[in-house]
Amino acid sequence: xxxxxxxxxxxxxxxxxxxxxxxxxxxxxxxxxxxxxxxxxxxxxxxxxxxxxxxxxxxxxxxxxxxxxxxxxxxxxxxxxxxxxxxxxxxxxxxxxxxxxxxxxxxxxxxxxxxxxxxxxxxxxxxxxxxxxxxxxxxxxxxxxxxxxxxxxxxxxxxxxxxxxxxxxxxxxxxxxxxxxxxxxxxxxxxxxxxxxxxxxxxxxxxxxxxxxxxxxxxxxxx
Amino acid sequence: xxxxxxxxxxxxxxxxxxxxxxxxxxxxxxxxxxxxxxxxxxxxxxxxxxxxxxxxxxxxxxxxxxxxxxxxxxxxxxxxxxxxxxxxxxxxxxxxxxxxxxxxxxxxxxxxx
Numbered sequence: 330x331x332x333x334x335x336x337x338x339x340x341x342x343x344x345x346x347x348x349x350x351x352x353x354x355x356x357x358x359x360x361x362x363x364x365x366x367x368x369x370x371x372x373x374x375x376x377x378x379x380x381x382x383x384x385x386x387x388x389x390x391x392x393x394x395x396x397x398x399x400x401x402x403x404x405x406x407x408x409x410x411x412x413x414x415x416x417x418x419x420x421x422x423x424x425x426x427x428x429x430x431x432x433x434x435x436x437x438x439x440x441x442x443x444x445x446x447x448x449x450x451x452x453x454x455x456x457x458x459x460x461x462x463x464x465x466x467x468x469x470x471x472x473x474x475x476x477x478x479x480x481x482x483x484x485x486x487x488x489x490x491x492x493x494x495x496x497x498x499x500x501x502x503x504x505x506x507x508x509x510x511x512x513x514x515x516x517x518x519x520x521x522x523x524x525x526x527x528x529x530x531x532x533x534x535x536x537x538x539x540x541x542x543x544x545x546x547x548x549x550x551x552x
Numbered sequence: 553x554x555x556x557x558x559x560x561x562x563x564x565x566x567x568x569x570x571x572x573x574x575x576x577x578x579x580x581x582x583x584x585x586x587x588x589x590x591x592x593x594x595x596x597x598x599x600x601x602x603x604x605x606x607x608x609x610x611x612x613x614x615x616x617x618x619x620x621x622x623x624x625x626x627x628x629x630x631x632x633x634x635x636x637x638x639x640x641x642x643x644x645x646x647x648x649x650x651x652x653x654x655x656x657x658x659x660x661x662x663x664x665x
Contacts, residue, residue: 334659481590484639
């Protein structure tokens with residue numbers, strides 16, 4: 330006997346993600362899912378972002394890692410609320426883990442939550458966690474071939490940050506090829522080339538974030 | 553290895569559906585998997601068989617249909633296969649391409665006894 334099902338496999342996760350997003354949106358919070366390989370510079374980008382914007386924007390961070398609270402400790406030094414999620418070996422965050430983390434934050438006192446996902450270009454791209462947008466960090470030392478090898482994480486990003494451009498003279502990274510591949514995968518993407526070490530180019534990233542926050546604010550009717 | 557999480561969701565959906573229909577045994581699970589999902593069929597089968605052991609769905613075959621990546625161009629109106637992940641219309645070059653298929657992750661139906 331055949332039984333029709335027609336159910337999305339990730340339906341349960343997607344519904345929880347939608348609940349997370351509805352809760353965050355009620356509070357007018359813009360939520361970013363920050364993706365990229367281990368070592369691409371996600372946490373460094375976060376630290377600089379906190380330093381640059383903390384006087385204007387009330388922000389919190391959720392850190393996802395397999396093990397340790399090393400990243401949460403780094404963020405806590407900057408004096409913003411931070412929650413560490415340890416997946417215990419799991420390769421991505423899911424909406425249920427983020428829901429639990431949100432319970433530990435005072436949502437009435439925030440404009441922005443950045444969720445740093447597990448360092449991985451594959452699995453996190455499949456799981457919505459309640460974000461308004463995804464940002465993908467790719468570092469120069471990873472090579473220009475990565476966008477076409479891991480297309481989904483670049484396709485879904487609202488912004489791609491090409492980090493570590495201070496290392497360009499020491500590598501054979503082909504910037505034209507990387508740019509062409511990212512833009513053809515995702516013609517609407519905002520592409521920022523930057524260095525978290527020198528600070529070069531980060532204005533483009535801050536501007537993008539501020540535009541998203543302004544758009545969220547104007548779309549929100551606070552209770 | 554997110555196939556583990558996907559296998560768990562497939563098993564949950566299968567067990568819910570089987571319980572509602574009073575099935576004794578699930579023999580086959582028909583899945584639609586889009587080309588632009590990151591599911592490796594062999595890894596998924598391996599994870600599923602390990603998770604389903606001892607359940608109604610133990611030994612059930614995963615029959616997987618891969619759905620091609622197809623875009624509809626809002627400028628010229630055509631529908632095209634997207635090759636090499638280039639999301640530009642292959643006829644007119646427009647970037648106004650919307651995905652019609654290729655992102656599916658769906659349980660279509662079950663074969664049960």
